[in-house]
Every structure is written in structure tokens, then in C-alpha cells.
Amino acid sequence: MPTREMLIDPITRIEGHLALRVTVDTDARKPVKDSVRSFVTMFRGFEVFDLGRPPEDLPHINSRICGVCGASHANASVIAVDMAYGVSPYRMGVALRNMAFAMTDHIYDHTIILNMLEGPDFSSAVVSFMTPSVYDQAKKTLAEHRDIHGFTTIAEIMDALTPITGKLWQLGAKFQRYAREAGVLIYGRHSHPSTLIPGGISTDLSNAEYLVTGYIFRLTKLTAWAKYMYAAWYDLLKFYEDLGYAENGISYHPDPAKSTVSAVASSGVFDDPETYESIGDYVEWEEFYRKMDENAGKRVLKPGIILRGELVTTKYSEYNASILEHVERAFFKDWKDKAKELPWYGELEKNDFKDPLGNKLLWGKYDPVYHPWIKVTIPNPGARDWAGKYSWVTHVRLVWKDGTITPFEVGPYARLLVASKQPGGDHLGLYKSTGNGVLKVTLPRACTDELPASVCEETTFEWKVPEFSSTIYRLWARAFNMLIDVVEAWNHATKALEYVRAGTVKTSRPWKTPNRITFGVGLTEAPRGTVRHWLVQKAGKTLNIQIHAPTTGNVSPQDKWGYSPFEQSVINTVVTEETKPEEWTGLDFVRSIRSFDPCLACAAHIQFMKGERLVKTVKKVITTAHYR
Numbered sequence: 001m002p003t004r005e006m007l008i009d010p011i012t013r014i015e016g017h018l019a020l021r022v023t024v025d026t027d028a029r030k031p032v033k034d035s036v037r038s039f040v041t042m043f044r045g046f047e048v049f050d051l052g053r054p055p056e057d058l059p060h061i062n063s064r065i066c067g068v069c070g071a072s073h074a075n076a077s078v079i080a081v082d083m084a085y086g087v088s089p090y091r092m093g094v095a096l097r098n099m100a101f102a103m104t105d106h107i108y109d110h111t112i113i114l115n116m117l118e119g120p121d122f123s124s125a126v127v128s129f130m131t132p133s134v135y136d137q138a139k140k141t142l143a144e145h146r147d148i149h150g151f152t153t154i155a156e157i158m159d160a161l162t163p164i165t166g167k168l169w170q171l172g173a174k175f176q177r178y179a180r181e182a183g184v185l186i187y188g189r190h191s192h193p194s195t196l197i198p199g200g201i202s203t204d205l206s207n208a209e210y211l212v213t214g215y216i217f218r219l220t221k222l223t224a225w226a227k228y229m230y231a232a233w234y235d236l237l238k239f240y241e242d243l244g245y246a247e248n249g250i251s252y253h254p255d256p257a258k259s260t261v262s263a264v265a266s267s268g269v270f271d272d273p274e275t276y277e278s279i280g281d282y283v284e285w286e287e288f289y290r291k292m293d294e295n296a297g298k299r300v301l302k303p304g305i306i307l308r309g310e311l312v313t314t315k316y317s318e319y320n321a322s323i324l325e326h327v328e329r330a331f332f333k334d335w336k337d338k339a340k341e342l343p344w345y346g347e348l349e350k351n352d353f354k355d356p357l358g359n360k361l362l363w364g365k366y367d368p369v370y371h372p373w374i375k376v377t378i379p380n381p382g383a384r385d386w387a388g389k390y391s392w393v394t395h396v397r398l399v400w401k402d403g404t405i406t407p408f409e410v411g412p413y414a415r416l417l418v419a420s421k422q423p424g425g426d427h428l429g430l431y432k433s434t435g436n437g438v439l440k441v442t443l444p445r446a447c448t449d450e451l452p453a454s455v456c457e458e459t460t461f462e463w464k465v466p467e468f469s470s471t472i473y474r475l476w477a478r479a480f481n482m483l484i485d486v487v488e489a490w491n492h493a494t495k496a497l498e499y500v501r502a503g504t505v506k507t508s509r510p511w512k513t514p515n516r517i518t519f520g521v522g523l524t525e526a527p528r529g530t531v532r533h534w535l536v537q538k539a540g541k542t543l544n545i546q547i548h549a550p551t552t553g554n555v556s557p558q559d560k561w562g563y564s565p566f567e568q569s570v571i572n573t574v575v576t577e578e579t580k581p582e583e584w585t586g587l588d589f590v591r592s593i594r595s596f597d598p599c600l601a602c603a604a605h606i607q608f609m610k611g612e613r614l615v616k617t618v619k620k621v622i623t624t625a626h627y628r
Helices: 055-065 070-085 090-123 126-129 132-140 152-160 167-187 208-242 273-279 285-299 316-321 335-343 345-347 412-420 469-502 549-556 565-571 588-596
Strands: 002-007 019-025 037-040 263-266 304-307 310-313 323-326 395-399 423-425 431-434 438-443 459-464 517-526 529-538 541-548 607-610 615-616
Touching: 002 588, 019 588, 037 565, 055 070, 055 431, 055 529, 055 541, 055 588, 070 090, 070 517, 070 529, 090 126, 090 167, 090 208, 090 273, 090 316, 090 469, 090 588, 126 132, 126 152, 126 395, 132 152, 152 167, 152 208, 167 208, 263 345, 263 412, 263 529, 273 285, 285 316, 285 517, 304 316, 304 412, 310 565, 316 323, 316 517, 323 541, 335 345, 395 549, 412 431, 412 469, 431 469, 438 469, 469 588, 517 541, 529 549, 541 549, 549 565
Parallel strands: none
Antiparallel strands: 002 019, 019 037, 263 304, 304 310, 323 395, 423 431, 431 438, 438 459, 517 529, 529 541, 607 615
């Protein structure tokens, strides 16, 4: 079997530092399964230097995890602190949180990942050079929605994705700015919001109607942009689907013969203002936690876990109870022997490691010490070993009630598949899920000078979410998800305007610091998938914080339960480059990985390598007693 080993380091046009090692069978044009390793080359130290700080500081510190989706981490942290303190915002505060978050991070990030980061992989410069027969076919294929976006052929859409000079690339740069401007009206700045506080938001509303009007002005432009962008991406991705590319890069699949990633999960996103207001009127953390299932169930994009094609839960609490984290092949030490020394361990032990709803952490199927509320971060740098430890990301797995332990996927595809399996809608009637896998969005009339008049009219879009995740379906989900984000921005902007006109502009409940040990968990959706923050505090001091970015689980190393989504997607990728094997660049592999929109945010280099040899290690990491 002739093979070629490829090391792509770094993978560019992503956030953070990621590399891929793969050996390719050049006859089959597919990876040798056991050779695939995706690995993170830097250490993120937030879980260490957050310790001892006031919990109310965490949204502002943890937004620095990422310069792209900082608001996602800030929102996850603030929900965790809301819970630990037992206080939630008034309805106007919830609406403002949602309005800002819809813009920055969601609409902004979907725009740049599709048109400026992933889009160049499908540009004419790349396609014509690496797969010329595909480009020849694209020149002959009429674009179905040419009357909306104005590109006559698929090749013209590819031309528009060329960096710097392409029309979609240039428009993406312009319209992402409108989204950031709208978010900054509320957050004060981007990408690190300055106004998120426990129990509210500190946005200046001295001229509230002017603020909302400024937001709606930008939202109108972005509504037209969403129609234009989706029409172009629909045509491009349909072209690739018709070419037979749909199964390239499969990650999640309900058939275990095709993937070890047998689950997807979503926390849902965008809280209902009236419901979230009602759950945190100075209550104990346990009561807040018990009410989060009802609250999350009223999010427009609803929470849930799908296991082997079946929707097994729609509960926020059950998502929380199902998360396992271990460090077998990651550059960290196991913490099990230190767990009983933790100040908060006894608080969970006395309740038999059950949450306030009676759900046993990890369902009693695995040692609860490996749930993130008990996990501690102990860095352990070392040389990279393909047969041992090789990444700075831990293993994140999903444990279910029947004893299943599996890698799972998060992201726009997972979010929309979960949403599509549940009936749902919004108060404006612009979004609808039938519960049978079909999502429908209607965007209202909206025009902007930068785009053709063909995008002005009210337009309805429909998508039946595929039953498996692949390179093009992850991109398709992102494009369709942006339509829903625009709907959510309209929902909360119109609610905010109603509140302003009714004089209901109070946003925040002043928080109080509980003197006892309390817990919080903030689950929300970044554009690239679920962000999960777990908090333990006492008397206004952070005892523990654990943070999962969406990419944490997606890029996890392989273990006895299988391959995580990044590695599985590479295993299921066929090389389509029309050159000699020695000239292959790994285009299809990086297309697959970029389609997840990786975020590998980190704080400090922890080791220095020369080839395969470790030449320098950072000997000491600032830490606290229980992390030694």
C-alpha cells in the first residue's frame, strides 16, 4: 500500500493553533485510519488564573479566551454566575443580552467564517488549480438563485470567494462590521463585552429608543445580507452535493459503522425575556438550577441531545449531568486522587453526587469525579507521543443513562438537527420547526444600498436537516443558522422597543454574594457550538471554574470510546485533488476541519519543540493550593 505522510502545521484561517498529522493511502486516496491525529499545540490557562477572583469578574476575564467569540464565553460565564448568585435580569436586560449576542457573536461570526475563512477553500483560485474538472463543471452550471444574488454560474460564486478581490469576500468584510456596530451599541465594545454583570446588563439606556432604532437600522441591512448570502451559499453547496461531495468529511453519523461520533448536542440559545426574568428573583442556586429546564425549553433554538438518531432529552439539566472529561492522552495530570481534598467535594458527596433535580452526575455509569464540577486543571507538559499524550485539549465525552459513552459533536449542524426534531417557533412567526426535521424561516422586506433590489422582498427559506454531519452540511447549517439569528435579532429588538414604549426599561437586579458554597453552570451556544462553563464559589471567591469551548470536545484526542469529530471527519475524507500524490496539499482535510470553525483559544505557550524533541518546558505555572 503506497502511502504519504502529511503534517499540516499550522492549519490557517482558524482561531488558535491547530495541526493535523495523517498518513494517506495514495491508491485509495483516503487516510490510514489509525494515523489520524489532530492536536492543539498551546495551553489555555484561564481555569487556573480565574481561581480566587470574584465571580462577577469572570465574564470579563473569560471573554479574553477568544478574540472572535469572546461574547459567547462572557455569556456562558454570566449565566453560571447568575445561577451561583440566584439572580437573573429583568426582561429588558434579557432582551438586550440577546440582541447583542445575536449580532456579536452570531451574525458577525457566521459572516466571516463562510465568506472570509472557509470560503477561500471553494474559491476559483483554489478550485481551478487543485480540482480543474470541478471548476470546468462550475463554469457550465447555472446558479439556481441567480435572480437573487446576481451570479450567473457557480464559477462566478467561486470567483466571488477569492480573498481580497472577490465580491462575497468584500461584502463579508463590510457586513460583519455592521453586526459588530450593532452589538457594540449594547456591549460597549467588541469582542470583549464590558456591560455583562450578574443579574443584568449595565448598558446606558438614557436614550433607549435611539439605541434600539440604531440597532434596527443595522439589522435591516443585515436582513438583506442574510438573504443574499444564503442564496449564494445554497447554490454553491447544492452544486457540491450534486457532484457527490456530501459524504466527504462525515463526523456525526447515526450508523456506528460509519462513525464513532454517535451523538450531537445543543444547549439551545437566546433566553425568553419573561421566563428568564422569573427564575432568579433572589433564590438559592438549587432553585435557579431546577428552573433552568423550563427556561431553556423556551429558547427559540431548543436544547437537546440526539444519540444514534434519536432525540433522547430536551433538558438543560440532563445535558449538564452527561458531560465527562478525562486526560488520558492530553498534557494534563489526572486529579482523581486529589478530588476528596477539594473544599466543595463534600457538598456534592453528601447528596450522592446528584444535582438539585436528583440526576446523578454521569448517571452513575462513571466515577462522578470526572464531571467538570469536580475536575481540576493540572498542566503536565511533555514531548508529543502519537501512541500516548499528544494534545493540549482534554477528552470530552457524553455519558448517557443506558451506559453509552461516546464522542459527540456540537456546532451549527448539531444545533439545527436538535432544533429540527422539536416543534417550535418565535413570537413574530418568522421561524418554525415542524419537529420532523424541517426548518422554515421567513425574512421580512429589507433593502440596503450595497446589494441588488432583488433581495428586498420578503423571502421564505426551508431546509430539511440531513441525518449526518459532513463538510458541506456543516457549512450549509451555518448559512441557514444565520437566517435564524436574524429572526432572533428581530424578535428581541421588537420586544425591547415594546418595553421602552411601555416604560419597562429596568434591566438589572443588584446581585448579592452567597456566603456558602454554591454552584453554577452556564450552557449557551457560540456560533461554532455549545459553550459550557461550570463554577463553584464561596463568599464571592471563585473556588473552581471549568470551561469547554465548542472545539474542546470536537478536537479531543482519540480514546477507547472512539474518535472525536475533527479526527473522524478526516478519516472519512477522500482526497479529490487532481495532482500527483506528492503534490497533494491536504485541501479536503482542511476543508473538513475548517467547516467546524475551530476555536483553539489559549493564553500562554507552555512548551517549545524542535522537530520531535522537547527543548524547553515552562517549569512553573501560577496556581493555587488544590492545583499543585
